[in-house]
Amino acid sequence: MSGDEINPAAVAQAVEDVQGDDRWMSQIWRELFSPLHALNFGIGGDTTCNVLWRLQNGELDNIRPKVTVVWVGTNNHEHSAEQVAGGILAIAQLLTSRLPKTKVVVLGLLARGDGPNPLREKNAAVNGFLRSWLPRLGQAQFLDVGAGFVHSDGTISTRDMFDFLHLTAAGYRAIAKPLSDLLLQILDETPEEKRASLV
């Protein structure tokens, strides 16, 4: 991205409470990796802008995770692939500046939709940008967990993504293995405090 342009995907933005019940303002807690003492700050529908806003407005104030796993970008419908990647990079940069000891793992965006479609191409392009940009950050790395979801005929099965976007239990099991392997490796390499914490 050229220096003077503002990337809208990297502009922190709270979600307007358009539905009227404030549910977005509250946290989702899911114990996917609880043996690793993990916290989950995921919110359905969030864009990179929303995640940035949350991280800048309190969610990092009271914690010192050893590892931060970032998975966002598939909902950035108004932004180009390059802008989305820029937004994710901004999140990684924010994390390394606010939490100097944290290692950042950015998960690649998954394919989506029943068959080939423009969003699959877009998400793949985002991943392409991230693969080349993230290593320059030093403390951040990219992990692609999407292998195997798209079959040879180009379809995705509802057994893996029940609505061709969100993972089933089976889908989560498939991505959990490479992710937890990497997390254990990183936590193992981290010298102090064997009692790991990860966000």
Added chain:
Amino acid sequence: MHHIANASLTDKVMSSGDSNPAATPTPCVDIQGDGRWMSLHNHFVSNSKDKEPDVLFVGDSLVQLLHQFEVWRELFSPLHALNFGVGGDETQHVLWRLSNGELAHISPKVVVLWVGTHNHSHTAEQICGGIMAIVQLIKDKLPKAYTLVLGVLPRGKMPNPLRERNAQVNKLVKDAVSSLPHASLLNVDPGFVHSDGSISHQDLYDFLHLTPQGYQAVCQPLHAHLKGLLEKQAEN
């Protein structure tokens, strides 16, 4: 300008598809770019061709996500249930899906309908009209089926207008089905709202969608009620 008396306006809102957008069959337009809504609909239609469900669950994300939890396998698979839930669906979307093939190949004894919480641009009266239009459609397509409408749950961490709207929808639907032999409303809220007006994220993790614990609290009585209905259907 037509002068419309209040009483007949209510009638129009409650029953006429044309003047109530919540009761007008409407497909979802693909604004994201991957056509998932239509893919899911087509998947449901073709998936039903070799199934013979006794129970069909249809509705929005609360139905769809139910299929992803263990409670489905425990309680509803044994009843030979099929799940046609789509996240985000409003009454008019469910109406379109059921009008366009999802009921074409099956004859369930009971249809469990759970929809209405996402109808954000509609009034409680319009949402009720939408739900009643679905009840009528099911009656037309499956004359022997019983429709069990589930009450729309409260939502949001603290009291808010959507809770009031949803409660009003339930009241209106309950009145509307009271005279029908083939349908009823079941309140499945086990008491999610605490005395201080709050809802716990342990029941509704984002104050809208159910946790496994929340589903257990909802589904145990639902399952018992369903079994009773199925037994009654078998006797007839």
